[in-house]
Amino acid sequence: MAVQLEFLRSILYFSGLGFAELESIKEFIFEKTVDRAEIVLPEGESAENLYFVASGVVKVFKTSVEGKEQILSIVRPGESFNDVPIFDGGLNPVSAQAMGPVLLYGIKRNDMETIVKDHPQISLNIIKVLASRVRHLVSLVADLSFKHVIGRVAKILVEHVGGEMGRGPRLTQQEMAAMAGTAREVVGRSLKELEDAGAIKLDRHRIVITDKETLQKIVEVSY
Amino acid sequence: MAEMPVIDPQKCNGCGLCVSVCGCGALVIVNNVITIVTIVDCDWCTDCEAVCTTGAISCPFEIVIQKP
Numbered sequence: 001m002a003v004q005l006e007f008l009r010s011i012l013y014f015s016g017l018g019f020a021e022l023e024s025i026k027e028f029i030f031e032k033t034v035d036r037a038e039i040v041l042p043e044g045e046s047a048e049n050l051y052f053v054a055s056g057v058v059k060v061f062k063t064s065v066e067g068k069e070q071i072l073s074i075v076r077p078g079e080s081f082n083d084v085p086i087f088d089g090g091l092n093p094v095s096a097q098a099m100g101p102v103l104l105y106g107i108k109r110n111d112m113e114t115i116v117k118d119h120p121q122i123s124l125n126i127i128k129v130l131a132s133r134v135r136h137l138v139s140l141v142a143d144l145s146f147k148h149v150i151g152r153v154a155k156i157l158v159e160h161v162g163g164e165m166g167r168g169p170r171l172t173q174q175e176m177a178a179m180a181g182t183a184r185e186v187v188g189r190s191l192k193e194l195e196d197a198g199a200i201k202l203d204r205h206r207i208v209i210t211d212k213e214t215l216q217k218i219v220e221v222s223y
Numbered sequence: 224m225a226e227m228p229v230i231d232p233q234k235c236n237g238c239g240l241c242v243s244v245c246g247c248g249a250l251v252i253v254n255n256v257i258t259i260v261t262i263v264d265c266d267w268c269t270d271c272e273a274v275c276t277t278g279a280i281s282c283p284f285e286i287v288i289q290k291p
Contacts, residue, residue, distance in 0.1 A: 036246060056243045057274045074274055076240060099270055100243035161286045170283035173269060184273065201289070204267040205226045205282065210289045 003029050003105060010078050011052055013125050021119055028111040034058075034098040041096040047085035049106040053077050056102030060094050068192070070144075071185040073136065074099075083130060086112055143182045151222020152180035153190040154215050157200065161209060170205075194218070225263055228271055232256045234279035241271035241280050250280075 008014050008022045008029075017025070031054070034040055040051065040058060051058075058075040072094060075081045081096050086109050107115065116123060143149060156176050162168035173191075177184040191207070194200045199215040201208045209215055227249060237255035247264035250257055250271060257280060269282040 057240050076274065076276065099274065100245070102243075157286050161288055163288070168286050170285050172272060172281045172283045174272065174278070174281070175283075188269075202267075204265075205284055207284045207286045208289050209286065212288065 003031070007054065007078070008105075011080070012078070012129055013052070013080060013122060015125050016121065017119065024118070025115055028107050028115060029105045030107075032104040032106050034102040034104060036098055036100050038098050039095055040098060040102075040104070041082055041092045041094070043092055043095040045092050047082055047090075047092050047109070049082065049108055050080060050086045050112050051082050051096075052080050052105040052107075054103040054105050057099040058096050058102055058104075059099055060096050062094050068189070070189055072140065073133075080129065083126075083133070087126075087130075140183060140185070143186050147180075147182060148222035149180055149182045149186050150190045150193055151219055152182070153187055154194060154199065154218040154222070156180060157194075157207060157209060158212075158215060158219060225261055225265065226267075227259045227261055227265060228267075228269075228280055228282045230257050230259055231279045231281075234277045236277055236279070238276070240274045240276075244270040244274050246270075 003026050005019055005022045005026065008026065009017070014022060014025060041047065043062065053075050055077055058081060059071055060073045060075060060081050061069050061071045063069050082092065084090070085092050116126070153176060156171070156179050160168045160171060173184050173187045177187045180187060191200070191202060194215070195202055197214060197218065199209065199211050199218060201210050235256045237252060237257070239252055241257060242250045242252060246268070247262050247266070249260050249262040249265045251260060252258070267282055271280050272282045
């Protein structure tokens with residue numbers, strides 16, 4: 001499949017460039033197809049390429065030594081990943097995995113430097129992308145560091161459980177995130193932690209409270 | 224019948240990202256709008272909800288107490 005200039009134009013990195021400039025940038029772009037669940041970038045390895053998602057979705061995440069995963073971002077068509085190690089020359093600080101079949105447009109690190117030198121006006125676009133990335137991560141750091149999100153999520157479960165009076169309201173992770181004042185990714189992590197603590201069990205579309213006392217304790221400790 | 228994710232066709236822009244991440248084939252695009260196919264393999268991964276930018280697809284959880 002040929003790289004589409006119209007699509008390149010929609011990428012924030014190349015915003016404002018004319019077709020002649022995009023045509024010259026296109027020469028540096030290679031395509032890479034990735035299967036569902038395939039790791040595109042393993043954390044801790046050297047980074048050679050900047051990637052743009054052309055179709056499909058990629059998740060960017062970090063894994064703890066215990067194997068717990070924290071999703072940092074979901075990268076959709078037109079968005080990039082692996083920007084940081086490409087520009088600072090370091091190792092991949094995160095992993096990236098295809099959430100389904102994915103088509104990527106890649107640019108090698110050296111080629112990216114050439115592109116920036118040849119088209120200095122894209123520097124401002126790159127700064128905007130990186131600034132937006134910093135803003136997102138600062139917000140996530142605040143959620144993970146300062147908020148007792150797990151307790152809030154536990155409280156939401158306690159308050160919305162169905163009982164003898166009938167079924168409680170059904171809640172999406174997005175709704176729980178809005179109620180807890182956090183990001184959806186943090187709610188997903190909290191539910192896993194509550195499951196690890198033995199307080200709940202995720203049973204497909206049901207959150208089963210398996211140990212109400214433990215759940216209640218987590219609520220109390222967090223407030 | 225198995226519970227399935229819920230679609231709001233008014234919000235769906237037909238981008239197809241949910242179809243691309245769905246590993247069980249429960250989602251198809253019909254007339255540029257996502258439609259659900261009831262499939263027992265759907266394990267409620269909620270990836271479809273996570274990637275949707277318009278809030279057209281949701282995977283709500285029912286919260287219940289384990290019966291003794």
